[in-house]
Amino acid sequence: MRALLLVLLLGGCTTPYGDGMGDILRGQGIAAREPDYDVPYVPTPEPVVDAMLAMAQVGANDTLIDLGSGDGRIPIAAARLGVRASGVEIDATLVERARRNAALYEVGDRARFTRANLFDVPLRDASVVTMYLLPRINLALRPRLLTELRPGTRIVTHAFDMGEWRADAERLVADRRVYLWIVPAVAGGDWRATLADGREVPLHFDQRFQDVTGTLGAAATTGTLRGTAIRFTAAGRSYTGTVGEAAITGDDWRAVRVP
Numbered sequence: 001m002r003a004l005l006l007v008l009l010l011g012g013c014t015t016p017y018g019d020g021m022g023d024i025l026r027g028q029g030i031a032a033r034e035p036d037y038d039v040p041y042v043p044t045p046e047p048v049v050d051a052m053l054a055m056a057q058v059g060a061n062d063t064l065i066d067l068g069s070g071d072g073r074i075p076i077a078a079a080r081l082g083v084r085a086s087g088v089e090i091d092a093t094l095v096e097r098a099r100r101n102a103a104l105y106e107v108g109d110r111a112r113f114t115r116a117n118l119f120d121v122p123l124r125d126a127s128v129v130t131m132y133l134l135p136r137i138n139l140a141l142r143p144r145l146l147t148e149l150r151p152g153t154r155i156v157t158h159a160f161d162m163g164e165w166r167a168d169a170e171r172l173v174a175d176r177r178v179y180l181w182i183v184p185a186v187a188g189g190d191w192r193a194t195l196a197d198g199r200e201v202p203l204h205f206d207q208r209f210q211d212v213t214g215t216l217g218a219a220a221t222t223g224t225l226r227g228t229a230i231r232f233t234a235a236g237r238s239y240t241g242t243v244g245e246a247a248i249t250g251d252d253w254r255a256v257r258v259p
Contacts, residue, residue, distance in 0.1 A: 051173045055180045056128045056154040065126040067118040072098025079107035087113040088121045123148045132158040151185035152227030165209045184210040184225035185243035191255035
């Protein structure tokens, strides 16, 4: 089902480079001499780390994956909040540094680090994904984020956006941008809705990331998704519900997916 979202993956990143990564993108700066890696190592400032975790509302029940974890500061900060965290980093020297840092903060049992290509790492178990990567890497990862992560998973990036996938929240921390996305459920397609008065009418959604348009009977619809929660309007009435693979359940209405 989630493969339906792949047709949405168009466009490029549009965010201006308002932080220290700008020089690197122009082939300048302290990390510009690292041609062997897709993403140069530039550490995220601690206030930005705190903001990223706060925007994701991380808690002890979360599992966090940091893609391109550098010296481990994001997983370590999450682990200190009780989160099970892991970092993925291709630079072996940084992996060892992150492990030493985790031991120093006595969170080595909750913050684990792996040397691997971030494109090869399974994402399904994550409830939070954090990233400070280049725009082209964000876009290359976007199909996997949309199709492998469960609806409701929070994604937080530092500095760079996801192109046409509009952020659900954005914050400025000093001169750094932080973005939050909530992975949307797949609502696009055809449904059969049963309304509060017992009438059955066709429901159709066209989905573009978290935005939906379509028809409920003869009425046009427009709405948004936040994880599995959907909200839309039709004929002057608002509808809310929870989207599953085969059904949408609302307070006084329901829809089942048409095969």
